[in-house]
Amino acid sequence: xxxxxxxxxxxxxxxxxxxxxxxxxxxxxxxxxxxxxxxxxxxxxxxxxxxxxxxxxxxxxxxxxxxxxxxxxxxxxxxxxxxxxxxxxxxxxxxxxxxxxxxxxxxxxxxxxxxxxxxxxxxxxxxxxxxxxxxxxxxxxxxxxxxxxxxxxxxxxxxxxxxxxxxxxxxxxxxxxxxxxxxxxxxxxxxxxxxxxxxxxxxxxxxxxxxxxxxxxxxxxxxxxxxxxxxxxxxxxxxxxxxxxxxxxxxxxxxxxxxxxxxxxxxxxxxxxxxxxxxxxxxxxxxxxxxxxxxxxxxxxxxxxxxxxxxxxxxxxxxxxxxxxxxxxxxxxxxxxxxxxxxxxxxxxxxxxxxxxxxxxxxxxxxxxxxxxxxxxxxxxxxxxxxxxxxxxxxxxxxxxxxxxxxxxxxxxxxxxxxxxxxxxxxxxxxxxxxxxxxxxxxxxxxxxxxxxxxxxxxxxxxxxxxxxxxxxxxxxxxxxxxxxxxxxxxxxxxxxxxxxxxxxxxxxxxxxxxxxxxxxxx
Amino acid sequence: xxxxxxxxxxxxxxxxxxxxxxxxxxxxxxxxxxxxxxxxxxxxxxxxxxxxxxxxxxxxxxxxxxxxxxxxxxxxxxxxxxxxxxxxxxxxxxxxxxxxxxxxxxxxxxxxxxxxxxxxxxxxxxxxxxxxxxxxxxxxxxxxxxxxxxxxxxxxxxxxxxxxxxxxxxxxxxxxxxxxxxxxxxxxxxxxxxxxxxxxxxxxxxxxxxxxxxxxxxxxxxxxxxxxxxxxxxxxxxxxxxxxxxxxxxxxxxxxxxxxxxxxxxxxxxxxxxxxxxxxxxxxxxxxxxxxxxxxxxxxxxxxxxxxxxxxxxxxxxxxxxxxxxxxxxxxxxxxxxxxxxxxxxxxxxxxxxxxxxxxxxxxxxxxxxxxxxxxxxxx
Numbered sequence: 001x002x003x004x005x006x007x008x009x010x011x012x013x014x015x016x017x018x019x020x021x022x023x024x025x026x027x028x029x030x031x032x033x034x035x036x037x038x039x040x041x042x043x044x045x046x047x048x049x050x051x052x053x054x055x056x057x058x059x060x061x062x063x064x065x066x067x068x069x070x071x072x073x074x075x076x077x078x079x080x081x082x083x084x085x086x087x088x089x090x091x092x093x094x095x096x097x098x099x100x101x102x103x104x105x106x107x108x109x110x111x112x113x114x115x116x117x118x119x120x121x122x123x124x125x126x127x128x129x130x131x132x133x134x135x136x137x138x139x140x141x142x143x144x145x146x147x148x149x150x151x152x153x154x155x156x157x158x159x160x161x162x163x164x165x166x167x168x169x170x171x172x173x174x175x176x177x178x179x180x181x182x183x184x185x186x187x188x189x190x191x192x193x194x195x196x197x198x199x200x201x202x203x204x205x206x207x208x209x210x211x212x213x214x215x216x217x218x219x220x221x222x223x224x225x226x227x228x229x230x231x232x233x234x235x236x237x238x239x240x241x242x243x244x245x246x247x248x249x250x251x252x253x254x255x256x257x258x259x260x261x262x263x264x265x266x267x268x269x270x271x272x273x274x275x276x277x278x279x280x281x282x283x284x285x286x287x288x289x290x291x292x293x294x295x296x297x298x299x300x301x302x303x304x305x306x307x308x309x310x311x312x313x314x315x316x317x318x319x320x321x322x323x324x325x326x327x328x329x330x331x332x333x334x335x336x337x338x339x340x341x342x343x344x345x346x347x348x349x350x351x352x353x354x355x356x357x358x359x360x361x362x363x364x365x366x367x368x369x370x371x372x373x374x375x376x377x378x379x380x381x382x383x384x385x386x387x388x389x390x391x392x393x394x395x396x397x398x399x400x401x402x403x404x405x406x407x408x409x410x411x412x413x414x415x416x417x418x419x420x421x422x423x424x425x426x427x428x429x430x431x432x433x434x435x436x437x438x439x440x441x442x443x444x445x446x447x448x449x450x451x452x453x454x455x456x457x458x459x460x461x462x463x464x465x466x467x468x469x470x471x472x473x474x475x476x477x478x479x480x481x482x483x484x485x486x487x488x489x490x491x492x493x494x495x496x497x498x499x500x501x502x503x504x505x506x507x508x509x510x511x512x513x514x515x516x517x518x519x520x521x522x523x
Numbered sequence: 524x525x526x527x528x529x530x531x532x533x534x535x536x537x538x539x540x541x542x543x544x545x546x547x548x549x550x551x552x553x554x555x556x557x558x559x560x561x562x563x564x565x566x567x568x569x570x571x572x573x574x575x576x577x578x579x580x581x582x583x584x585x586x587x588x589x590x591x592x593x594x595x596x597x598x599x600x601x602x603x604x605x606x607x608x609x610x611x612x613x614x615x616x617x618x619x620x621x622x623x624x625x626x627x628x629x630x631x632x633x634x635x636x637x638x639x640x641x642x643x644x645x646x647x648x649x650x651x652x653x654x655x656x657x658x659x660x661x662x663x664x665x666x667x668x669x670x671x672x673x674x675x676x677x678x679x680x681x682x683x684x685x686x687x688x689x690x691x692x693x694x695x696x697x698x699x700x701x702x703x704x705x706x707x708x709x710x711x712x713x714x715x716x717x718x719x720x721x722x723x724x725x726x727x728x729x730x731x732x733x734x735x736x737x738x739x740x741x742x743x744x745x746x747x748x749x750x751x752x753x754x755x756x757x758x759x760x761x762x763x764x765x766x767x768x769x770x771x772x773x774x775x776x777x778x779x780x781x782x783x784x785x786x787x788x789x790x791x792x793x794x795x796x797x798x799x800x801x802x803x804x805x806x807x808x809x810x811x812x813x814x815x816x817x818x819x820x821x822x823x824x825x826x827x828x829x830x831x832x833x834x835x836x837x838x839x840x841x842x843x844x845x846x847x848x849x850x851x852x853x854x855x856x857x858x859x860x861x862x863x864x865x866x867x868x869x870x871x872x873x874x875x876x877x878x879x880x881x882x883x884x885x886x887x888x889x890x891x892x893x894x895x896x897x898x899x900x901x902x903x
Contacts, residue, residue, distance in 0.1 A: 063628060064628055067624040067625055067627065067628040068624075068625070070581060070584070070624050071620070071621040071622075071623070071624045071625055072621065073588075074584075074587075074588060074617060074620055074621065075617055075621065077588060077591055077592065077595075078591065078606060078613055078617055080595065080602075080606075081591075081595065081602045081603055081605065081606025081607060081613075082606045082607055082610055082613055082614070083607070085603040085604065085606065085607035085678055086603070086677055086678075088595065088599055088602050088603035088606070089599055089600055089603040089676055089677075089678075092595055092596070092599025092600075092602060092603065092856070093599055093856045093857050093860050094860070095595070096592065096594075096595035096596030096597070096599055096602070096856070096860075097596045097856075097860055097863060097864055097867075099592045099595055099596065100589065100592035100593050100595065100596040100597075100864060100867070101864075101867050101871075102592070103585055103588045103589035103592045103593075104589060104592075104867055104868065104871040104872065104875065105867070105871050107585050107588060107589075108582065108585045108589070108871075108875045108879075109875075109878070111581040111582045111584065111585045112579075112581070112582030112585070112875070112878060112879055112882055113582075113878070113882065114581055114582075115577070115578035115579050115580075115581055115582060115882065115886075116578065116882050116885060116886070118578065118901070119577070119578040119886065119901075119902075120578075120885055120886070123885050123886070124885055163763070163857070165763035165765055166676075166763050166764045166765050166857075167675055167676045167765065168599075168676070170856075170857040170859070170860070171857055171859045171860050171863070172859075174859070174860075174863050335674065467603075467607035467610075467678075468607070468677065468678060468679040468680065469607055469610050469680070473610050473611060476611065476614070477610075477611070477614045480614060480618065484618060484621065488621070488625055491625070491629055492625075495628070495629060495632050498632065498633075499632075506900070507900065508901075509900075
């Protein structure tokens, strides 16, 4: 099975699987943590015990999910060093800092207070516990911010330069890295997607209770919170998704062209392809159904700017490779003679394209001797997998609009008091349960597959970034992760189902009036 | 602005501080996990152990995540070489660390003795495997590991998991286990109800003495049988982070040479002797567990500081291409990144320490058998 797969493909497969797996838990943690904060706020404001039960019940499901998120998150942090050692060396000066700050500022907060959230109910005043819950929510959201600052830099590497003495990228402007527009927009888009996931999760499970007429008091209240929160979040995912399409035209033109399967540049404003069968080998899209103007309007917010097509971008890629070769040969000269001022000047001039020259290493090791044909081939290698991006994007967006419709309908029916009798809508919610995960995972596939062949856009090709470990070692860990993770997922789902079956009365019984806060540990 | 040399020294000290933070804070969780099958027999006793660490282990584990993140940010070359070089060992440690949260969450959710026994062993492994592997990794870092760097600073590693299991590294692994068992036992003696606390006191005394003996053997071994490294060329302390600009030779006894040059460094091994001896003494009769926790933490810090001082200025020497060894002076991040990370640490670490102590204060008191029974459905 693996003889045909080299170390690059194995490492990519491992990263993709562990990241997608980790991201099964993250969005739910993001969304549920905020929902718990809202529910407990209502408890503190109204003083009604049922809201405390609501919070504790969803808290149990949060706990199961949180543990899995923590467990699979460590893998992500270790994996950069294990499988992507050259990446870690080459951009660690920039990429490591947001990860470390994430631990320091966000994850510590979240993880330290999560224990108090579960075990502190009877040990502190109501208001103090509410603060703890919100600190967990703030911690998990800040955590997403720093991770996406790191990830945003891979998509749009600002504030850094190449240092020939250390053979790596180094920070020039940390502010630019933090306020990277791609990172900011990804953050808002990703956390909103997490909120939708939390809302759909609570709504779908509440719908099951309501359809069966069980735990109606708790489910009704949970449903109200979920549909209001869900509607706001679903709207913001789509609105803020539009913003990330907009910046993509500035920084990631190739990704947009691939998502649209737009082979040739069209006269402005470009049309949007609703349906079609992109054919990467022939470089055309069959059976395309196009809506005029829409793409141009969404991506450039104007009617007269053009959106470049794949062929045009490949041609400009060839130019980048030519200048990259100048930078590369200057770097070689500089390494044999560090005081060569001419070489230093040439390197400084073309340093931004150095990464493009590295693309040629996939075609021939002696890249100084690259031919026109080699360069054309390397330039065409900058086109990501078009059919995959085309479809992943459309399914994700379809899910996004579906959530708006679903929550808008539920919100309206809830407002006029007819939601509980609208069994068709409750059933729709139950069946919508997997969709936020489908959308979220496809969102990652669009973002990260759309970045290929780069691990850091324009700076470092993916195939160079791997560790020099043996393929058999990567296969061992890959098989290990798949087996291990699959087993854990089964147990996780089993425990979730068990908790839902038991229901709130078993899991978080409402204390009798006389038995109120008295537990506390024996001294 | 701080100069590059000072920043490098500060980050070398901070790396040590973060690793000590991990060993002191998460170390007792790992130690308690190792002790679980031995000092808790009934289901109720086992739940006492689980619930003494239950509310705090998540925050404690962030010390590990922060430690790895800080290595990535401040010593990226070390991060790249250590994590990919110790590949399968890292995977085993990861697998164990993944098992830990799930054994907590899953164990008591199902009331079946076989299910619970399975997760108890998983929990044991989740403590024992990382404790051993981290110690073995440090031992190998002191001896040097077989890696090469080409002129683009791409690393190749010429060894595998079996190569890591040499006698000196295994001895370091045992030191690490003894130290964490001691620390976990002291924590249980402080926080668990009876009869677990009394048994933990006895284990803690034994582990402290074992640590003392193993640590001395390790020192003698390091002096007699392990070659250290010395830099034989000029190496600017504020030069570029490129490990290929110096020459290094292996030298017998070099692991102890820092103690001759800087006698104050002897404070580290001395605090291991004093800390472990006092811990063992204070645990007699089981009355002074709070103080014992502090002396135990001092011993733990001493062990890690000893490893760092012995190696200085080396972080990770190469046994097959000594010139490519990583040192404090040539494998850090850029000056700018070190400064930014220092500011972030100065701002946030005190805040972390403040709220962590607040959480421990709220959770004060022993986890007793009665408490576990009373709150059964909500506990681990």
